[in-house]
Amino acid sequence: MHHALPAHLAVVIPCYNEAANVAPLAARLDVALAGIAWEAIFVDDDSPDGTAHEARRLAETDPRIRVIRRVGRRGLSSACVEGMLATSAPYVAVMDGDLQHDEAALPAMLAAAEDGADIAIGSRHVEGGTVGQGLSAARRKVSDLGGWAARLLLPAPVSDPMSGFFLLRRAVIETAAPRLTARGFKILLDILLSLPSPPRIAEIPYVFRARQAGESKLDALVLLDFAGLLLDKRFGGAVPLRFLGFALVGVVGVLVHLLALNLAVRGIGLSFTAAQWSATLVAMTANFWLNNTLTYRDVRLRGAGLWRGLLLFYVVCGLGAFANVGISSLLVSDQVAGWRLAGAAGAALTVVWNYAVSSTLVWRAR
Structure with a gap:
């Protein structure tokens, strides 16, 4: 039997049609987070492939696995927010369910947050990090363009603001939550633009892997989402x-x-x-x-x-x-x-x- 909670770190995993990745990801977290009290929260947008069912199957024998199955609600950002606000762990990480994010970087990200960083971001663009085989040329262009635009507007310099892999103190998300747009794909960007004062940021390199299963959440619509997010922040949320x-x-x-x-x-x-x-x-x-x-x-x-x-x-x-x-x-x-x-x-x-x-x-x- 695994040790009981309370967890020191909660890993929030938004997923859609990723049943095949649930068990491998949980096994990888078990290895990467050895010696750390952790829990994984799979937030599933009612996937037809039984992703939630697969996560519950693991949860029956491992209390560190938790499931939020959302019915009638869709969206990557809102899934992340619900998962982050559903834990009492002092530190919260967000990573994709498609095995592209390298869980081995989590201990270094946690150490940076324990050392005083508000947000530790898994970055593909700092020394030691690479995009690897994770993105096609077209998707890389979309990501680069969005990253360039985001850097112009962010309160603190970030090399990879489009990253979907990050870790923060729970107090930070609690502060940002009431101001979040929580629509679209780029939750990190939403958090960075919603904090009342510039956060202390640490960037931890990681290698972005090729996806295993599931559905991609990034396409050209992300740039429209991104433009909408910036407009929303510009109007202070006054216009829906x-x-x-x-x-x-x-x-x-x-x-x-x-x-x-x-x-x-x-x-x-x-x-x-x-x-x-x-x-x-x-x-x-x-x-x-x-x-x-x-x-x-x-x-x-x-x-x-x-x-x-x-x-x-x-x-x-x-x-x-x-x-x-x-x-x-x-x-x-x-x-x-x-x-x-x-x-x-x-x-x-x-x-x-x-x-x-x-x-x-x-x-x-x-």
Whole structure:
């Protein structure tokens, strides 16, 4: 039987479809953390492959293994935050469940934190650390670009701000938690931007390994997440991050509408009214696809739900369009405003209406 808790170090492992990695990772932690009282918290976003079940199987014989199975909630950052706030250990680490992070670096990271560092970051970019075979050339470019942008804005210099492998004193996450955005992928960045004063940082080199199983959590969408995170911090959280994303998609929708209108009138020769309705339908469809892929990807619609959602989105946006025309026409006819101001007021009302109804009806959290 393994020694009982309390743990000195909690290792939080956000996972999705990583059942095959659970036992190997637990075995590696057992070796790397010999002599340290530790616990591992697997935070699983209800993986269909039975990741949570596999972790519970280990937990039946090893009290150091804990499981949080999240149903109806998705997202890497929020999974990390829930795991970190679910422990009483004085030190907390975060690492991926795909075996790419080198658990052998954890004792050095813990020693740095015990020595006074607020956050010890596993870095691929300091002396002794490498990216190894872990990233493709395209993903390396995404990571480098994000890292460069982050370094411009961070309160303290960090060589690898996009790292998903770090260790901190629990007091640090307790301080940052109320200010966190907790959306998207880059939880370390979120923490660094949420602390009231610049933290003391130690960077520990490690070699980033090739992934074993599971699903990659990094793609081009990470850069959009990243931009959203920075906007959120800039506005001090006053404007919901999702609303910013929704409005941004709306701007893209206007461009799609104008392109489709041009094609329908000049290319196909439709009458203006027919072309306008066609362009509206094309723009709505593009907006729905972008919102489903980006803005609401933690509650993304799939299968039959996707088609139901699309029809509902048409209805929502159709009502929004009628409201837009009605309000703006009223403002002009009552001479309350000129046509430019009236048009802007109608458009603003439509965005708020579409966002409010889409969030509550189309992409409601299940």
